[in-house]
Amino acid sequence: MKVAIQGIKGSNHYKALTELFDVDHVEVEECSTFQRLVSSVVTGESQKAIMAIENSIAGSILPNYRLILDYNLQITAEYYLNISHNLVALPGQELADLVQVKSHQMALHQCSYFFTDQTHIHLIEDVDTALPAQVIAQQQISGVGALVPKGTAELFNLNVIAEDVQNNSLNETRFVVIEKQANLSDDVNKATLQFEIAHESGSLARVLNLMADHHLNLSKIQSIPIPNNIWKYAFIVDVSFQNELHFQKAFKAISAISINPTCVGQYKNGKS
Numbered sequence: 194m195k196v197a198i199q200g201i202k203g204s205n206h207y208k209a210l211t212e213l214f215d216v217d218h219v220e221v222e223e224c225s226t227f228q229r230l231v232s233s234v235v236t237g238e239s240q241k242a243i244m245a246i247e248n249s250i251a252g253s254i255l256p257n258y259r260l261i262l263d264y265n266l267q268i269t270a271e272y273y274l275n276i277s278h279n280l281v282a283l284p285g286q287e288l289a290d291l292v293q294v295k296s297h298q299m300a301l302h303q304c305s306y307f308f309t310d311q312t313h314i315h316l317i318e319d320v321d322t323a324l325p326a327q328v329i330a331q332q333q334i335s336g337v338g339a340l341v342p343k344g345t346a347e348l349f350n351l352n353v354i355a356e357d358v359q360n361n362s363l364n365e366t367r368f369v370v371i372e373k374q375a376n377l378s379d380d381v382n383k384a385t386l387q388f389e390i391a392h393e394s395g396s397l398a399r400v401l402n403l404m405a406d407h408h409l410n411l412s413k414i415q416s417i418p419i420p421n422n423i424w425k426y427a428f429i430v431d432v433s434f435q436n437e438l439h440f441q442k443a444f445k446a447i448s449a450i451s452i453n454p455t456c457v458g459q460y461k462n463g464k465s
């Protein structure tokens with residue numbers, strides 16, 4: 194089986210992969226963008242992909258929701274990974290020597306406080322957290338640091354200048370596994386739904402009331418712009434349930450009063 198991840202070995206996606214799959218028995222496709230990761234599943238090159246969807250400090254990755262919806266993919270599993278960021282550079286380099294720090298956009302967001310006073314450092318977005326570290330090591334680049342997960346400095350023989358520089362020590366990223374086919378197992382207790390509603394008073398409240406009536410526990414509601422329908426939004430909700438039948442009935446009822454209802458996936462709650 195081939196599994197696509199965003200980034201290379203040493204990135205958080207790679208960490209998530211090692212915790213979700215037996216790496217000795219899967220082939221890994223390292224993708225430089227989320228678009229490529231999705232294309233890999235759509236074309237059948239990879240059977241599954243692991244994709245970051247939200248972070249507890251930086252919030253939702255809306256473009257990734259858009260990709261899942263646009264390509265009609267299914268969320269078949271979720272995984273919450275504890276994220277810590279270490280600032281690394283070539284051995285001998287100190288904080289004052291750095292003029293640039295490169296990392297993934299979401300990682301830079303998660304460490305914004307640390308860099309507020311470091312006005313000599315220019316923050317630069319890169320493909321993932323691990324690639325700039327690999328490049329610094331291979332090309333022996335001075336003056337440039339990278340923000341990497343724990344363990345990645347050792348992978349590239351780099352030196353840790355500062356540990357755990359994220360804004361909050363409680364920092365988790367939620368990853369989802371995406372596939373072309375739905376997870377048909379009975380062993381599910383969470384689902385992601387997407388729907389649109391009429392632009393009229395009370396229409397969202399009616400959908401939310403149906404969820405309560407069917408004993409669904411709403412853990413997230415996210416609005417997302419509808420392309421080509423300017424300033425109109427679709428809603429993406431995560432619900433958990435004890436009885437799959439409750440969920441099926443609720444989905445039927447929600448479908449009757451919403452527009453373009455879609456089940457984006459059923460899976461096991463990663464928090465229980």
Ligand SMILES: O=C(O)C(=O)C[C@]1(C(=O)O)C=C[C@@H](O)C=C1
Pocket residue numbers: 199200203204205206207245248276297299300320321322323366
């Ligand atoms: O660059 C990495 O290490 C990634 O796996 C990407 C990513 C992300 O897409 O949010 C994953 C987890 C962290 O939140 C920061 C970056």
